[in-house]
Amino acid sequence: MLLAYRMALASPRVTAAAIEAGEFPRLAEELDVRAVPRIVVNGVPQWDGSVREPVFVERILAPSFE
Amino acid sequence: MPAVFRPDEEPRLRELFDAMERPVELVVALGPEEAPVQGAGDFDFGAETVRIVEELASLSERVTRRVEEKPDGVTMFPAVLVLPAGEDRGLRFYGTPYGYEVASLVGAVLEAGRLVPSLAPESLERLAALDRDLAIDVFVTPT
Numbered sequence: 001m002l003l004a005y006r007m008a009l010a011s012p013r014v015t016a017a018a019i020e021a022g023e024f025p026r027l028a029e030e031l032d033v034r035a036v037p038r039i040v041v042n043g044v045p046q047w048d049g050s051v052r053e054p055v056f057v058e059r060i061l062a063p064s065f066e
Numbered sequence: 067m068p069a070v071f072r073p074d075e076e077p078r079l080r081e082l083f084d085a086m087e088r089p090v091e092l093v094v095a096l097g098p099e100e101a102p103v104q105g106a107g108d109f110d111f112g113a114e115t116v117r118i119v120e121e122l123a124s125l126s127e128r129v130t131r132r133v134e135e136k137p138d139g140v141t142m143f144p145a146v147l148v149l150p151a152g153e154d155r156g157l158r159f160y161g162t163p164y165g166y167e168v169a170s171l172v173g174a175v176l177e178a179g180r181l182v183p184s185l186a187p188e189s190l191e192r193l194a195a196l197d198r199d200l201a202i203d204v205f206v207t208p209t
Binding site: 001002003004005006007008009010011012013014015016017018019020021022023024025026027028031033036037038039040041042043053054057060061 | 203
């Protein structure tokens with residue numbers, strides 16, 4: 001979660017939100033959240049689990065998310 | 067209600083918050099809540115979020131807090147907006163940061179209190195070149 005917050009602080013084009021899955025079950029179901037942390041970018045689920053900074057940044061900025 | 071922080075955690079947190087390079091404002095956004103998971107009973111998520119944020123802000127003058135009813139741009143409640151030097155940079159916590167997740171909120175405050183994000187220079191460089199908008203949502207649970 002902290003990596004996402006750090007990215008939001010580093011760029012005006014990035015926002016970062018933690019979403020407590022249990023309190024928003026409809027949204028969690030819509031995005032098929034089964035494991036946490038589940039990373040969603042621009043409303044599209046990407047991957048589950050914690051990864052190191054270079055991998056996190058690489059995946060978030062990957063051109064396929066355009 | 068149990069204390070949000072253990073007594074032995076508080077001096078360290080005070081020290082970290084007091085040492086922040088810029089102040090951080092926390093805005094608790096309250097509004098209509100989605101029906102939570104079964105078993106939550108009549109737990110008041112909004113009130114609990116206010117309590118957690120108040121306790122956090124009570125540790126240092128560098129952290130301030132206020133409560134708003136349905137502020138602009140927030141559609142899920144409760145939410146906590148983390149504003150570095152009072153500026154909205156898109157940092158949010160949706161839901162109640164209780165249990166393990168209070169660490170995410172503390173981490174968000176400490177990061178927001180830094181003038182330069184604690185990312186590697188290569189990451190900062192890549193982010194500086196970003197030419198599109200990205201909204202990162204991370205689903206979490208308190209357990």
